């Protein structure tokens with residue numbers, strides 16, 4: 661028996677991921693419940709053309725299959741570009757490579773133009789089509805959330821993503837299969853270490869390879885069944901603050917214990933840098949106080965980039981309860 665057979669352990673998938681049907685108006689309540697209980701859910705009937713998804717996935721795969729020396733021309737990853745194994749500026753590592761883009765700015769600097777070779781325009785248009793469609797869907801979800809929370813105007817959240825100055829990010833992750841080196845390491849090699857996303861909302865789409873896990877609390881990790889035709893939504897730290905802790909930003913990670921490579925694309929919807937992140941007044945009950953100190957997205961982002969991936973970033977911004 662080969663090493664890989666001996667080490668093979670089937671994944672047990674969690675069956676409790678809420679599924680939200682975007683074509684049904686009464687999904688609003690289920691959506692709010694999912695954000696309160698888990699901070700994570702799956703979206704079906706999302707309206708994003710499959711063609712946009714597969715076109716970008718194939719562009720991403722052709723980039724990741726270039727020789728390392730070519731890909732490195734699109735680096736370093738901070739603040740934006742190609743990254744390999746290292747995540748963020750503070751020494752975190754994972755078994756992946758990725759491309760990070762800023763949105764609402766010209767993501768294609770000179771170093772991108774040199775890497776996407778003869779037709780950078782094709783990559784650019786695949787990226788633009790995908791991001792516009794996913795951003796539109798993210799805004800619909802945020803408007804359904806406002807409706808579900810019975811607050812007005814219904815664009816209280818979505819207007820932050822629609823703002824010209826919105827500080828949003830897009831990421832293409834590639835986790836190579838680890839079959840060959842599995843014997844050297846444990847079965848639970850980390851692809852992307854545990855963390856919460858700092859922004860408002862994250863929209864994730866992956867191919868059919870497993871690996872994503874979410875935390876149900878205190879070291880209770882469950883595996884998310886992959887579904888290449890759907891999207892997964894994460895509540896980010898900023899949305900947790902805007903709802904004064906009613907919605908939970910979900911801790912998640914990726915295990916790279918797969919025989920197949922995993923490709924994921926994630927849109928991180930963020931507010932403008934100058935935006936104050938604070939609980940929305942209509943969500944505050946009488947005499948209810950904010951659980952958080954006042955801060956802008958710029959301040960939160962700066963603090964996030966000075967932290968380690970697994971840190972509880974929101975902790976520094978929590979008010980210490982008066983005793």
Ligand SMILES: C=C1C[C@]23C[C@H]1CC[C@H]2[C@@]12CCC[C@@](C)(C(=O)O1)[C@H]2[C@@H]3C(=O)O
Pocket residue numbers: 747748749750752829855856857858859928964965967968969
């Ligand atoms: C250690 C890190 C790496 C960070 C910043 C900091 C804390 C959280 C990470 C993320 C997670 C969500 C996307 C991203 C783009 C973001 O905004 O925060 C990531 C960023 C990076 O991968 O560079």
Ligand SMILES: O=C(O)CCC(=O)C(=O)O
Pocket residue numbers: 831833852857864866872912913914924926
């Ligand atoms: O690649 C994935 O599936 C998730 C990665 C992730 O959580 C992130 O990039 O913030």
Ligand SMILES: [Fe+2]
Pocket residue numbers: 855856857912
């Ligand atoms: Fe994440």
